[in-house]
Amino acid sequence: MSNPNKIILQESEIPYKWYNIQADLPNPTLPPLHPGTKQPIGPEDLAPIFPMELIKQEVSMEKWIEIPDEVRDIYKIWRPTPLYRAYNLEKLLDTPAKIYYKYEGVSPSGSHKTNTAVAQAYYNKKEGVKRIATETGAGQWGSALSFSCNHFGIELEVFMVKVSYHQKPYRKTLMNVWNAKVIPSPSDLTDSGRKILAQDPNSPGSLGIAISEAIERAAGDPDTKYALGSVLNHVSLHQTIIGEEAILQMEKSGDYPDVVIGCFGGGSNFSGLAFPFLRHKIVDKKNIRFIASEPASCPKLTKGELKYDFGDTIGLTPLIPMYTLGHSFVPAAIHAGGLRYHGAGALVSQLLKDKLVEAEALPQLECFEAGVTFARAEGILPAPESTHAIASVIRQANLAKTEGKSKTILFNLSGHGYLDLGAYEDYFAGKLENYHISDEELKKHLKELDAFPTID
Numbered sequence: 001m002s003n004p005n006k007i008i009l010q011e012s013e014i015p016y017k018w019y020n021i022q023a024d025l026p027n028p029t030l031p032p033l034h035p036g037t038k039q040p041i042g043p044e045d046l047a048p049i050f051p052m053e054l055i056k057q058e059v060s061m062e063k064w065i066e067i068p069d070e071v072r073d074i075y076k077i078w079r080p081t082p083l084y085r086a087y088n089l090e091k092l093l094d095t096p097a098k099i100y101y102k103y104e105g106v107s108p109s110g111s112h113k114t115n116t117a118v119a120q121a122y123y124n125k126k127e128g129v130k131r132i133a134t135e136t137g138a139g140q141w142g143s144a145l146s147f148s149c150n151h152f153g154i155e156l157e158v159f160m161v162k163v164s165y166h167q168k169p170y171r172k173t174l175m176n177v178w179n180a181k182v183i184p185s186p187s188d189l190t191d192s193g194r195k196i197l198a199q200d201p202n203s204p205g206s207l208g209i210a211i212s213e214a215i216e217r218a219a220g221d222p223d224t225k226y227a228l229g230s231v232l233n234h235v236s237l238h239q240t241i242i243g244e245e246a247i248l249q250m251e252k253s254g255d256y257p258d259v260v261i262g263c264f265g266g267g268s269n270f271s272g273l274a275f276p277f278l279r280h281k282i283v284d285k286k287n288i289r290f291i292a293s294e295p296a297s298c299p300k301l302t303k304g305e306l307k308y309d310f311g312d313t314i315g316l317t318p319l320i321p322m323y324t325l326g327h328s329f330v331p332a333a334i335h336a337g338g339l340r341y342h343g344a345g346a347l348v349s350q351l352l353k354d355k356l357v358e359a360e361a362l363p364q365l366e367c368f369e370a371g372v373t374f375a376r377a378e379g380i381l382p383a384p385e386s387t388h389a390i391a392s393v394i395r396q397a398n399l400a401k402t403e404g405k406s407k408t409i410l411f412n413l414s415g416h417g418y419l420d421l422g423a424y425e426d427y428f429a430g431k432l433e434n435y436h437i438s439d440e441e442l443k444k445h446l447k448e449l450d451a452f453p454t455i456d
């Protein structure tokens with residue numbers, strides 16, 4: 001084979017700017033609303049919980065936002081990340097498709113989340129913040145932010161979804177290594193947690209509940225701010241470094257993607273890879289498909305509705321226009337903890353409404369099978385979240401084979417699975433199930449949103 005297995009950039013080729021897709025959207029996103037007045041919120045409404053620079057980025061219409069030198073310097077620990085051609089997977093699948101993947105598992109905490117964690121910790125530090133409270137699902141975000149806060153000397157309190165706290169004990173240890181305090185959620189430290197425990201003492205927790213707990217901590221203490229690892233515009237913005245590097249790498253490969261795929265929790269790794277290529281689609285009219293791969297047990301994009309909803313379970317956040325399953329929806333305890341979120345970020349929601357991106361829902365067992373197939377072919381063990389992207393890739397590669405057509409597939413391998421071996425153990429032991437949400441259950445949760453302003 002004459003073509004390289006992996007395409008590596010120099011440190012000097014790390015992009016200097018993040019790409020803000022808000023500048024290029026054919027239709028802008030609707031504004032977040034104050035839950036009381038139902039009026040658009042202003043920066044001052046968010047100031048108690050976020051540093052001002054991040055609030056500015058959240059609403060910015062500037063196309064390019066400069067990456068601070070301090071952030072770019074830390075990025076150099078693991079960036080640029082490699083882009084691989086998955087020759088061995090192509091061979092195993094006997095497909096005419098070319099498969100490329102961008103590997104974000106090389107970051108210190110093992111996923112793409114470090115790209116935004118470093119940036120968020122930096123802006124908090126710059127504005128004198130002493131402490132941050134946050135939530136984490138599987139622990140990927142918690143460990144990314146622990147690494148980043150430790151670097152900048154910020155204290156960190158992490159509310160970790162209880163089911164993951166027990167499924168992934170080593171993630172907690174990793175957070176402790178980087179000096180963070182980890183609390184299983186729901187906890188009795190907050191009103192939000194106590195309220196959930198009163199209703200269900202055995203609650204497995206959810207990202208929505210843990211977010212409520214962390215926001216409550218930040219809102220109740222002037223020295224503490226809050227940080228979110230997905231969903232928000234500024235998080236997707238920071239992640240575009242993935243796609244900007246991938247554009248340079250695809251150029252070097254001599255290929256160009258026909259399909260771009262990412263797994264989908266709240267949307268940050270999908271956006272990170274997809275938004276820069278979406279610029280090519282929106283501005284340069286390139287013909288590319290974008291597929292967001294979500295779990296069948298938490299199918300907000302394929303079965304949810306575009307509604308105003310809370311970002312958390314208790315209702316402490318502004319109302320966000322999002323594809324949602326309803327804020328009280330608690331997903332089944334699948335192992336892809338990072339995908340157990342009831343809603344999708346406003347930007348991806350708008351893009352889905354405008355049919356610029358597509359989504360598909362995948363059952364848990366197909367994803368683990370895809371993850372194991374990938375590991376056997378390519379060596380790297382994917383995070384359970386990332387296996388959803390791989391399952392979609394395999395569907396596309398098999399389709400290419402049936403159609404007898406070659407196409408170029410690019411996907412985001414958002415993280416490695418070496419701290420998720422318990423999940424793979426359960427899979428091999430036959431203990432994992434496919435979960436599907438019933439239409440009745442879904443209707444019940446969506447009914448709660450009838451009181452909020454409608455979106456047409």
Ligand SMILES: *Cc1c(COP(=O)(O)O)cnc(C)c1O
Nearest residue numbers: 140230265266267268269338415
């Ligand atoms: C958190 C996480 C996800 C899901 O979050 P997004 O914001 O949708 O990217 C996916 N993959 C990994 C490895 C994660 O840690």
